[in-house]
Amino acid sequence: MPDFDMRTALTIYVLINYVCAYLMAATFKVSKNRFGGVGYFLLHFIFQAVGMTIALMRPAIPQFFSVILANTLMICGVISFTLGAAMFTRRRVSRLPFALYTGVFIAAFLYFTYITPDIQIRILLFSGMLIPIFLYVACILFKPTDATYKEHCGFTGTAALMFAALFLVRVYVTYINGPVADYVNAQSPDAIINMFTTLLTVLLLYSVQHMINGRLLAELELLTDTQSGMLLKMEHLATKDHLTGAYNRRKIEEIIKSEISRYNRREQPLCLILCDIDNFKSINDNFGHDVGDKVITHTIDLITAHKRDTDKAGRWGGEEFIIVCPMTNIEHATAMAERLRNIIESHQPDCTQERQKVTVSFGVAQYVTGSSVESFVKCADKALYRAKQRGRNAVMPSPGSCL
Incomplete structure (x- = not known):
């Protein structure tokens, strides 16, 4: 070799x-x-x-x-x-x-x-x-x-x-x-x-x-x-309110539609709680818009902290907030709204320096088969209007149909 x-x-x-x-x-x-x-x-x-x-x-x-x-x-x-x-x-x-x-x-x-x-x-x-x-x-x-x-x-x-x-x-x-x-x-x-x-x-x-x-x-x-x-940031921008970090109106509407679809499949009760800060214009006039923003943030933070885990809360617009309550009838939703009203009343924000008391009015509505998202929200809005008429800082359930 x-x-x-x-x-x-x-x-x-x-x-x-x-x-x-x-x-x-x-x-x-x-x-x-x-x-x-x-x-x-x-x-x-x-x-x-x-x-x-x-x-x-x-x-x-x-x-x-x-x-x-x-x-x-x-x-x-x-x-x-x-x-x-x-x-x-x-x-x-x-x-x-x-x-x-x-x-x-x-x-x-x-x-x-x-x-x-x-x-x-x-x-x-x-x-x-x-x-x-x-x-x-x-x-x-x-x-x-x-x-x-x-x-x-x-x-x-x-x-x-x-x-x-x-x-x-x-x-x-x-x-x-x-x-x-x-x-x-x-x-x-x-x-x-x-x-x-x-x-x-x-x-x-x-x-x-x-x-x-x-x-x-x-x-x-x-x-x-x-x-x-x-993508997470874009999703946050698309679904969260820029001021409070809570769900924005677009996302809340999607949640309501989703819960209505689930209601149609299972027919479990579904409620909306619509709430509004009382006399918010006077807060802005007396303390300025910066303080007004702080009051809005303070209020939604209290709602988010004390709602149930199954509920979804968001800012509906301006000083209005909305809570979607799946598997909840109007009696329980009204009781929860009353509990939130008491919590907000007893936890005043520091920014108003106790010169003006911050309170919130609530309207509660239960979904009725065949209702649209718009009519469902309008039903809660009518109940909220009645709470305002009663002198504010009140909770009113909707008595009638949401159709």
């Missing part, structure tokens, strides 16, 4: 990097405007593929291209990945140290290519200089500036650590094996290491895709939560 030679290992590595570059390009096209750093991830795979392609052309092309340029591109690819990780996690990173690092690498490679040619030292130099870069990538991803990114970046950080460990092994293996005569055509343990590099490259691509998809899902969840909040 023939040995697995270096050229085969490197050729597979090149092909895998081109495939990874293609897949990363597709990801970049989709997400380039959403996340920073994705373009740098793409450059990493492109530089790796192009750099190794040029390296495989030796000895057909000059060493400057097959050695200096090829290895520089691969170093720059890893640096690009580092910058991408920093941008993706919104960490501020200066590019100057990386430029100086690359300059030192190029100078050292020029020296050990033209002045003192030594393939073994070049391998040690290349691998040794990649180790701190991958460790820095892992540091960025394991400790992002924004902690919300941490759960999405750990997988890629682990892949970076595995690269650092692999190149550390490569340094050790290269050192103990001694001088290398022809790197590309060598049959050595480095071929196996390069196959592991290929596998880690696939893992790195997968981890990057996982990291990006994790961010996408997190943003989708945030968007969903935001939209849910907006």
